[in-house]
Structures are given as structure tokens and as C-alpha cells.
Amino acid sequence: MSPEEKPGGPPPPPQAGRCRGARPQQQQQQQQPRRGGLLSEIRTAIRSEPFHLRYRLSPGRELGRGKFAVVKKCIQKDTEKEFAAKFMRKRRKGQDCRMEIIHEIAVLELAQCNLWVINLHEVYETATEMILVLEYAAGGEIFDQCVAEREEAFKEKDVKRLMKQILEGVSFLHRNNxxxxxxxxxxxLLTSKSPLGDIKIVDFGLSRIMKSSEELREIMGTPEYVAPEILSYDPISTATDMWSIGVLAYVMLTGISPFLGDDKQETFLNISQMNVSYSGEDFDLISESAVDFIKTLLVKKPEDRATAEECLQHPWLEQSDEPISRAWNESAGGESSDVTQQDADSASEKSVDTEKTEEDESIVTEELIVVASYTLGQCRQSEKEKATEQKAISKRFKFEEPLLQEIPGEFIY
Structure with a gap:
């Protein structure tokens, strides 16, 4: 689906700057289900007819699998369009988790006008499961390039562009609580891998609605990415996401998980003690401005972390080597620019930055293919753990199950 096709504008009366779903969200917050921070009302019609009447599953491997869900590529029969079907079990560990799925649908509805968030197409329900038909992204998850060898890994200019999109998406979510x-x-996820596409934020199974009138305290998340306040059981806030973005920026730039230990206990200790390094060979090609960006987020006190809006104003993201690969702006009817002039400006600025000489050699304008995305399976373990000098606590990825000890049932990707 192209940016022009993304639905926008709430039901009448219209409100500038808001998207479809934002107004009903205010009403949904009035009726809280069993757990705080969950939405309980949706607008999407839940279909009861057999899923296979309108869709056929594509042969080949699954797109993802978790304990309670599986994601498969499917084709809509009448249009031949590709989608991803997320089959989610309603009962998990003996408990009815249908309302958690309803919440995930409601959040997707709220964010459906945002370009950087996955789009929900349809919902089906059977006696045992619910099926979310989602957009499909050909590029897969950015994890693959985070753990790739240096030649195939993200360049800093790529990380800057993708991080700006991530922050714009997260800023939208935070503005809507x-x-x-x-x-x-x-x-x-990426809309395409080659050329490098745009991002889609997926999996809202752990998401929560923040209300000023109540505090949320829960143990949830993925070990390497949880913020210190999660471990100390302090209130959750939008700053909790910003810590995770700091870790995300670190791993996208270096391929290293900064707090990862040999087990969960060591990982949690590294987080609580702020055991993080910004030196060593992994930072040889990383600019000082990028390091400063990460340091504004990996701050122990939530109130001292930069917000998504503040991050978007950080000098690292405002440097002008970012305009490459922005062809989607023209197709979206958004901001367009003279790429030739911007490339010249970019080359001029980067001549001062000796850490980016490799990026100066070739600036290529790529056409981005805005397609769709889906939710992939659970974290994979990398076989490429790499010990680095002066970074005893930093290792190549070795992701574990999400941390969900105090949640009824479990959420999967």
C-alpha cells in the first residue's frame, strides 16, 4: 500500500493532525479490561467465515513462529495481493487471552494512518484462534543486518535515515499515549532489502495505554532491551521506550548488544549498573555525534532521557548526509528536494568528518519501494558471538524469550 492509500482523518467532525482511530481511542480508555493500559473496543469487523475462502497460504517456510502464534504469507484470492496472516491462539497457559488480542487490534487501528506502523487489513476469528491479516514487508526484520558482517551491515548513513523513521513512528505513538x-x-521491519527500504514498527502485544491518572508497573519486555525502571518495578512511561531506542541505535551501528551477559541475571545486572562501553574497534567508524545520540537515551533516570521529539532535533539526525534514498517523499506527495544539491552539500560536510571517509566515496540515490510489513517470529539466536577487547560485557546477539513473568499468558511476535 502506498502512502497515498493510507487512510487518514477521523470521523466527523474532522480534526487536523489526528488520524482515523485517535478519537475513538479516547472513548476506549474509559472501559478498562482486567489489566491496566489495555484497550477493549475495536472498529474492525471480525469475520467468522472460513479464512481459506478468501485467502490461500503461500507454500514455503513460515514467516515466524512463537509459543502461541504463527505468521504465514498468504495471497488474497480475488486481488492476488500478498499479506501476512498472524494466527493467534486465544487460550494461553489455560487462560483466555482474547482481550489482549483485541487490545493489539485497537492499537493498530489507532496508528493506521501512520506511515511507519504496520497496517491491519482484516481480522478473522475461529473457536480457538484469531487471525490478523497484516501488510507484508519483503525486506524482513532489521535484525538480519544488525548481525551481518561489516561489509553487509548497516552504514551509519543508513542507520540515521531508519532511526529518524523509527523516532517519527514512536513519537506518533507517544503523542497518542x-x-x-x-x-x-x-x-x-523493512519494506525492501535491496534497495534498502523504509521501516515498519510491528508487534503491539506488549503495548500499553498510558493514563495520567494511573501508574503502570509491570515486568515485561526482552532482556537486552528492558529499561532499568522495568527491573526495579518502577512506573512505566514513554521514557521506557526511549531506553530501548538507545539500545537499538547501539546495535544498529555496531552489531553489538551493549548489555548482554551470559545469562539473564548478568544482563539485568549490566543494565542496572549501567555497564556500557562506547570504545573499542566497534566504534572505529562511528561518529562522535552518533555516540552522543545514544548517550542521551541510555540514562538511568527516565526523566533525564531525551524524548522522541528531542531526538529528532539531535544534531546527528540533522546532519545533511541523510537525504539519500528519500524517493518515497515524492511518491507520498511529501517534502521533495533537489537531490543533486543535497548530495553536494552532504559531501561538503562529510569532508570535515574523517570518520566517514568510506561513506563519502559513493552516495547513491535509491528508489524506495513502499510496500507492507508483517510480524515475524520470536528472537533468533545468532551463531556469531564475537568477543571484543575492552568490551567484556558486549557480545554478538544471543536473544532469549521475552521477559513476561508477571503477565497472564504470554505474548509472541
């Missing part, structure tokens, strides 16, 4: 609470490379 949504905290994601599980931002990580597996939950950021």
Missing part, C-alpha cells in the same frame, strides 16, 4: 514496550530489531 501508546508505549510499545518491546522495541528491538525483530520488531522493526
Amino acid at each position: 501508546v508505549v510499545h514496550l518491546d522495541l528491538k530489531p525483530q520488531n522493526i
